[in-house]
Amino acid sequence: MPTARQIAALGLLFVSAAVGGGVLAQPAAAPPAAPPQPPQQDPAAPPAVDLRIQQRPNLSTSEMLTQVTDYKKRMEEVAKRIQVLIEEARKQKDIIRINCLTDKLVQVKANQNIADRSGQSLQDAAGRNDRDAAFHEYTRITIVNQNVQVLGGEAEACVGEDLSYVGATRVDVETEGVPPGDPTQPGPPTVPEILRPPSASPYT
Numbered sequence: 001m002p003t004a005r006q007i008a009a010l011g012l013l014f015v016s017a018a019v020g021g022g023v024l025a026q027p028a029a030a031p032p033a034a035p036p037q038p039p040q041q042d043p044a045a046p047p048a049v050d051l052r053i054q055q056r057p058n059l060s061t062s063e064m065l066t067q068v069t070d071y072k073k074r075m076e077e078v079a080k081r082i083q084v085l086i087e088e089a090r091k092q093k094d095i096i097r098i099n100c101l102t103d104k105l106v107q108v109k110a111n112q113n114i115a116d117r118s119g120q121s122l123q124d125a126a127g128r129n130d131r132d133a134a135f136h137e138y139t140r141i142t143i144v145n146q147n148v149q150v151l152g153g154e155a156e157a158c159v160g161e162d163l164s165y166v167g168a169t170r171v172d173v174e175t176e177g178v179p180p181g182d183p184t185q186p187g188p189p190t191v192p193e194i195l196r197p198p199s200a201s202p203y204t
Contacts, residue, residue, distance in 0.1 A: 061126035078152035097160030
């Protein structure tokens, strides 16, 4: 038969087991919340594009200078073509067309001046290896060349009228049954014919 001490020891053991089981039975702590994930992009949607980067050409400063030289050559060809059209209009004495072509040529010359200044600035930027400044001037010259090409097309479309002077206006009128001369001008006075009376005597 167990003694009182054994019974007490068994009771403590039972209590310890019960307490330990309760501790083990407690639910585990919840794991920390995961950081929010960025929204997933729709596979069907086009990828994001950095337009600022794409607008920059993959050209070196030397290639920009070569392209600008070609642009200037094209602009000069347009100016020469308009000058030829002006000479043709002058030979035809077509004043309206001359005015139209002259206006286009003046605009082309103004754009050429801008291209010349920007070309010099581009060379300076290339000399100091300033790609941003070089690209700025290259873009300006590209736009100027486009403007000149448009003006060349407008010059080809210039139309006018033949205003050549051919002398004073002359009107010829054909008439039948009308006496010659100007009826509005008075003619010479009519002198009546005086008849001599017959002689009264045969000896006269």
